[in-house]
Amino acid sequence: MRFLTAIFILSLVVSCKSPEARYPVSQSSGSYINESVARNKKLLAQEEAQIEEIIKQDSANTYLSSNSGFYYYYNKRSEDSTNTERPxxxxxxxxxxxxxxxxxxxxxxEGEKPTKEYAVDKEKLFSGLRDGIKLMKEGETVTFLFPSYKAYGYYGDKNKIGTNVPITTKVTLHSIEKEPNSESNN
Structure with missing residues (x-):
């Protein structure tokens, strides 16, 4: 009987033990993330140097820098002073x-991609072009130089554009139709 009582008390003591945290079998030091950040910084520096070299060698165009991290110049600029609407x-x-x-x-x-109708910031479009279109006015043609992170990035377009390819995109904005419930129409 003492034996059973001792087992019963022992089982109570063991079962009342608080739960212990389980630890992963392997622990990561975060070195992969740090290496990835370093690799991406190096890639960006190379792409920016390449873009800066293009700008330096092109005296025919006046390049502008966007707040979004790309450069552009106007091939055809709107001369109409009443045309102030941007998308x-x-x-x-x-x-x-x-x-x-x-x-x-x-x-x-030119012409290989069909004319695109796009609802600004409501549809998918690579980030550089999404930002670039908002800088344009109706009737303008602009050439954008996008580092790969503003273009198709790591994944490319899964067709002709590969991984981490910086690109030049020449865009002609044909028309802007204001959103029907836009505050600027009131």
Whole structure:
């Protein structure tokens, strides 16, 4: 009987023990993330140097720097002083574009991609072009130089544009249709 009582008390003591945290079998030091950050910084520096070299060698165009991290110049600028409208969230824009590498090799020629109708910031479009269109006015043609992170990034376009390819995109904005419930229409 004492034996059973001792087992009973022992089982109570063991079962009342608080739960212990389980630890992973292997622990990561975060070195992979640190290596990835270093690799991406190096890639960005190389792409920016390549873009700066293009700008330095191109005396025919006046390049502007965007707040979003890319450069651009106007091929055709609106001379109409009454034309001040730029696309805003929800507006429908119609545009054509062509894409080439920074060294001028054509990836998508003019007309190869169909004329695009795009609801600003409501549909998918690579981030650089999404930001670039908002800098344009109706009737303008602009050439953008995008580092790969503002273009198609790590994944490419899964067709002709590979991993981490900086690109040049020439865009012609044909029309801007203001969103019907836009505050600027009131």
């Amino acid at each position: 805003e969230f929800g507006d429908i824009v119609v545009f054509d574009y062509q894409i080439s590498t920074l060294d001028g090799r054509t990836i998508y020629a």
